[in-house]
Amino acid sequence: MQDNPTPIPLWRQLQGAASLLMAVRDGQSMTAALEDVDAALRPGVQSLGFHTLRWLGRAEALRQQLAKRPPPPEADALLCVALALIWTEHDAPYTAHTLVDQAVEAAKRGDATQHQASFINGCLRRFLRERDDLVARSEKSPQAVWNHPQWWIDRVRKDHPGQWQAILQANNSRAPLILRVNERKTTQAQYLLALSAVNIAATPVGKQGVILASAQPVPSLPGFAEGHFSVQDAAAQLAAPLLLEGLNTGDGQGARPRILDACAAPGGKTAHLLELADCEVTALDIDARRCTRIAQNLGRLGLQAHIEVADAGRPQDWWDGQPYDGILLDAPCTASGIVRRHPDVRWLRRPTDIAQLAGIQAHLLQALWPLLKPGGRLLYCTCSVFRAEGDNQIQTFVAHHTDALLMPSPGHLLPQSGAEATVFPDNLMREHDGFYYAILEKRNP
Ligand SMILES: C[S@@+](CC[C@H](N)C(=O)[O-])C[C@H]1O[C@@H](n2cnc3c(N)ncnc32)[C@H](O)[C@@H]1O
CATH class of the missing domain: 1.10.940.10 (NusB-like)
Structure with a gap:
């Protein structure tokens, strides 16, 4: 004993x-x-x-x-x-x-x-x-x-005059553990039953999400080794469906759509794309160590992508010249939308980080846009509530690219901690991090 x-x-x-x-x-x-x-x-x-x-x-x-x-x-x-x-x-x-x-x-x-x-x-x-x-x-x-630091309070207040207090309050709350069910292996309803069989209380969110009533050690949850789920916040679970919706799915002769996930590590959204659609995904990330995590995560979930360690801002180093049907740009950002899960972020950032990261995001958008097919879609997202990394970034991009059409998009999703509800896209979400989403379509010439 x-x-x-x-x-x-x-x-x-x-x-x-x-x-x-x-x-x-x-x-x-x-x-x-x-x-x-x-x-x-x-x-x-x-x-x-x-x-x-x-x-x-x-x-x-x-x-x-x-x-x-x-x-x-x-x-x-x-x-x-x-x-x-x-x-x-x-x-x-x-x-x-x-x-x-x-x-x-x-x-x-x-x-x-x-x-x-x-x-x-x-x-x-x-x-x-x-x-x-x-x-x-x-x-x-x-x-x-x-x-929060004074500069952060001022910035949120300026960017969201009607919601700044709710945002800061949500940032100080505890985020629940949220899973995304792997529809290649099980369904949301079946997985809720599997949890209930081991007395774990949970509720559904969105189409594949499950919110656990209390935190649990993830590897001991049912179906972890078998790849039945991933850990992913409810707002992040919107990325893959948003990109796939309305995507031109190939040439009508069975060719799978080619998708570039430009900032992919650790592969949360790459995996979701592969779970939902038969597509060919190139998962790129500049960080070699984080790329190994993409491979591990996809391996556990039974999925495959072409993983490449490369700088998305320098396509001349890695692009094969074949345009993509869809591009996901989950750009590096201040992470100001995920303060509930990373309470250190607000104390680590400096006010100058916002402009510096917005510059990197603009460069990535600029570099990747030519890789998209006419009629194709680029989904730009950041886990930030700052407008410089969201709305303002995209307005500037569209103003300078006449072939870029901003499609109806969620825009800024503000962090929610159960108190108020955001209705998006077709169900009630009361629990999610702050995120920004914009869908850009390339006009046919
Ligand atoms: C927000 S995280 C991506 C999260 C990922 N999409 C997911 O859902 O799991 C941003 C990623 O961008 C990567 N990154 C930063 N600059 C990059 C660049 N120039 N080229 C490619 N990846 C880059 C970082 O290494 C980081 O892994």
Whole structure:
């Protein structure tokens, strides 16, 4: 019989979450930083890290009131983690006194924080004594209220004057686990039954989507090894049907449509295209390591594509000269639409990133457009809510390309966390990330 593993003390997890916060403050993504965390500690540290990044604006505003001059970075990170956890009593996973005790223990046991243990103790105890006053004063800071950097708040407000508060609120919520059923292997209805047979509550979304009522370890879900599903947000599940709809499907003599997925890794949308249609897909990505993930994912799902490591912006290096019926350009972007799933994104980005990424997107659009057949369609998408990466990008492109026709398209889908519903395309979606979609058709000469 196996012994139960020793439970990991909270102070150890707080130290891990503080290291994660330091890594993000240094510009590293949380996903990358988590790879350095011991496997046994990872789930706890990830959960505390996510919570901290969702409430970091508030925690920093409180820290500024408790100590005008910040302590050394290690102690500041630990204090901010503790404040992010302690400030909301109703939502806090631990009692306030356990947290203070364990945060002080974490400080005492850390080489770089041991001399700050009594300072941290003092700050947290003062917070508990003066909580209402301190929280009320932090309300003056929009960064504390919305838990986003000020420039981000300003930008969302300018881009979406009527919805900016709902967007920021949705960004701070937890996203559910959403699957996409592989229709080559099973159906949405059958897969819901398979989940229910192992007592996993789930509801359908869209045509192939399934929302799980609570998070689960993905590899242990029924049919994972057999390729019955992939993990994919509901908004991302719209890409493949949008491109395939109205696509000129070949020459009428049985030739399969040729599709280019220009920024394909890790292959979520490539796989969906192959699940829905008999088509020939070239899946391109500039990142060789991420291309191996396309191969792994397609292999598990029983699908095949021509995978190529190449720069989509330089077709002269890889294109065989045969035009495509359809092109999917899921362009690199700020990821401002998927903050629910990546709460570090808002703290990692800089205001200048938007223009820089919009420049890359414009270049990719420009380079790929000549590869499309007359009558063919290019689906441009980004997981961003910023108009520079969506509407404005496409309006500029269409203005400069007289052969590009903007077809009826979803445009900006704003992140939804169950509260309000977006009706698109033919069913009610209450749960999805922020996304932008534009369908461009090339006019026949
Ligand atoms: C949003 S992700 C794509 C997600 C993917 N379509 C999916 O659904 O799984 C953007 C991808 O663009 C790739 N990329 C960035 N610049 C590129 C370029 N110049 N050429 C090809 N791929 C590029 C990145 O490596 C990244 O994998």
